[in-house]
Amino acid sequence: MRALTIGVLAVGAVVLAGCGGGGGQISNTDPAVKKLVAELGPAYAGADVVAGRAKFEQCRACHTIAKDGPNMTGPNLQGVFGKVAGTNKPGYAYSAALKASGITWDAAAIDKWITSPRDDVHGTKMSFPGMPDPTDRRDVIAYVKVASSGGPN
Numbered sequence: 059m060r061a062l063t064i065g066v067l068a069v070g071a072v073v074l075a076g077c078g079g080g081g082g083q084i085s086n087t088d089p090a091v092k093k094l095v096a097e098l099g100p101a102y103a104g105a106d107v108v109a110g111r112a113k114f115e116q117c118r119a120c121h122t123i124a125k126d127g128p129n130m131t132g133p134n135l136q137g138v139f140g141k142v143a144g145t146n147k148p149g150y151a152y153s154a155a156l157k158a159s160g161i162t163w164d165a166a167a168i169d170k171w172i173t174s175p176r177d178d179v180h181g182t183k184m185s186f187p188g189m190p191d192p193t194d195r196r197d198v199i200a201y202v203k204v205a206s207s208g209g210p211n
């Protein structure tokens with residue numbers, strides 16, 4: 059009986075670790091992940107957050123995304139979805155161009171932004187050349203949605 063109890067506890071711990079508490083490994087089958095990705099609408103139904111996490115390594119050169127992560131060359135991205143550009147991290151020195159852009163960060167806006175930041179907002183200081191592949195952008199945006207909304211990252 060004791061062994062059984064320990065076994066059940068261990069399974070419970072594994073399930074909790076995968077449940078989006080913030081520290082768990084991100085997974086496409088995690089219900090919390092699925093719920094956040096579904097909020098992006100049907101265009102993101104096939105998105106792969108595990109692939110998106112790998113592709114986000116390019117962004118991590120300049121951005122943290124975990125809650126309370128530091129600003130680096132770019133601002134920490136936690137909470138960015140739904141925010142007006144240049145307002146999410148008041149302690150970060152955004153460019154005047156980004157602050158004047160009036161963009162609200164939904165999936166479509168981030169898609170346009172990471173396709174070519176400098177074409178999207180002339181004068182931005184995000185010196186990332188762009189992510190040309192639409193599937194890469196779809197996966198990265200799904201990952202950013204999950205990881206920036208308190209989900210696993």
Ligand code: HEC
Nearest residue numbers: 116117120131132143144146152153156182183184185186
């Ligand atoms: C070379 C550094 C660099 C890389 C790489 C980079 N960024 Fe940025 N990012 C920045 C900087 C700098 C800003 C602030 C731009 C400004 O103020 O004009 C920014 C701003 C942003 C913003 C707006 C944040 C806000 O609070 O309004 C988003 C969203 C964003 N980046 C997403 C990404 C994603 C996704 C990637 C990867 C595909 C990426 N960035 C790659 C440097 C970078």
